């Protein structure tokens with residue numbers, strides 16, 4: 541379903557090259573729950589950004605279903621993101637001038653469902669995340685973990701077939717973090733394809749597949765454990 | 768050393784009042800390592816901000832050594848922060864136009880130590896945190912965990928007697944997170960007063976004292992565990 545071949549992302553920093561991704565080959569089957577783990581700086585967010593069509597690789601290809609991301613222009617990528625993906629950002633990326641309800645409703649502005657259905661869905665997600673009292677709060681009026689939960693609700697509100705989550709529980713206490721993992725797992729059981737970047741080993745129990753990354757390359761569990 | 772009495776922070780949101788802190792009494796002995804745990808939204812960052820003189824309480828008092836924070840004006844609070852504290856922010860708060868070295872050097876601009884001593888100190892901290900290759904990187908050119916480590920180095924570069932850390936390992940992998948905990952513990956063993964907000968139970972082993980917060984109030988471990 542998702543096919544990644546020879547993926548590279550190189551940044552030029554003055555005289556040095558930073559190989560954020562150094563030749564990644566990866567297949568992600570439809571309906572799988574993939575957990576990606578690796579040290580800080582190993583390339584996890586970079587991989588997710590490229591998968592999400594938010595950036596372009598230096599070389600290599602990414603195919604999502606029938607679509608070849610490299611051959612798509614900015615507009616086509618925007619449509620791809622809107623229709624296919626729910627992206628949970630490591631640093632939330634909420635709009636600071638909008639309140640919770642506005643931030644969550646933002647991705648719904650293009651889809652055809654009735655305004656009523658959309659608002660019910662938003663309300664249900666907020667309730668599952670314990671955030672129903674925060675509809676009118678703006679990001680600066682909420683704690684770190686509350687902002688993270690708004691970012692999660694926003695990513696899920698369009699019921700996307702593919703969910704890309706970049707460290708979705710980093711700012712959450714143990715119990716709330718577990719609630720989020722359950723939600724992602726339930727969505728997976730209903731047929732969605734989920735890719736979660738995390739440092740939390742508890743996420744592994746929900747995975748149909750674990751992948752490990754070191755210095756921009758995928759490695760075996762053995763190599764990862766010995767690193 | 769740090770005495771908190773009747774501390775309240777209330778936010779007015781339209782018609783509702785949010786009691787971020789709902790009457791906190793707390794003593795933090797000099798040279799202690801206090802770990803504060805609580806659910807997302809329970810008031811941890813608020814408590815740290817007030818302790819750090821970054822915000823004012825609605826009522827109640829905070830005394831740090833001889834200083835009564837309520838009676839200090841903005842300039843006095845700025846001096847207090849510069850001389851006494853190292854603050855590690857939950858969302859890093861790095862200056863996006865400055866690179867790593869500039870961000871770390873920023874707090875050193877007022878202290879009397881020689882430029883050479885300061886730069887050696889900055890270099891050593893970066894090395895301990897595995898960040899020595901990132902001196903010229905700006906925040907947007909670094910991963911989440913790398914930015915977090917720069918924020919940590921910045922808080923420690925002035926060798927402050929009091930360290931306030933708000934979820935300092937949330938974006939770090941297990942190994943790097945442990946390195947940071949060790950660093951804070953070593954600084955504590957050298958005599959500093961450390962207060963760490965964390966969701967990571969591994970931090971407890973370094974604590975001389977655990978405190979628990981629920982809905983803006985300090986509670987016993989039993990109440991916290993049953994919540």
Ligand SMILES: Nc1ncnc2c1ncn2[C@@H]1O[C@H](COP(=O)(O)OP(=O)(O)OP(=O)(O)O)[C@@H](O)[C@H]1O
Pocket residue numbers: 680681682683684685686711712713778779780785786787805806807808809810811812813814857
């Ligand atoms: N400016 C504000 N206006 C209104 N409410 C606020 C404001 N800032 C914080 N709050 C509320 O105060 C409460 C405590 O927030 P705080 O940031 O201290 O939580 P926290 O324990 O640090 O949570 P987390 O673990 O998610 O970081 C939360 O319910 C939050 O929504």
Ligand SMILES: Nc1ncnc2c1ncn2[C@@H]1O[C@H](COP(=O)(O)OP(=O)(O)OP(=O)(O)O)[C@@H](O)[C@H]1O
Pocket residue numbers: 551552553558559560578579580581582583584585586587630907908909910911912913938939940
């Ligand atoms: N714009 C950029 N310019 C230069 N280097 C960059 C840039 N963006 C990222 N990098 C580098 O690419 C590497 C991978 O970054 P990435 O954000 O993917 O790491 P990560 O695995 O998500 O880390 P973390 O767990 O800390 O979030 C890092 O070494 C980072 O410094």
Ligand SMILES: [Mg+2]
Pocket residue numbers: 584585586630706910911912
């Ligand atoms: Mg990352």
Ligand SMILES: [Mg+2]
Pocket residue numbers: 683684685811812813857933
């Ligand atoms: Mg907080």
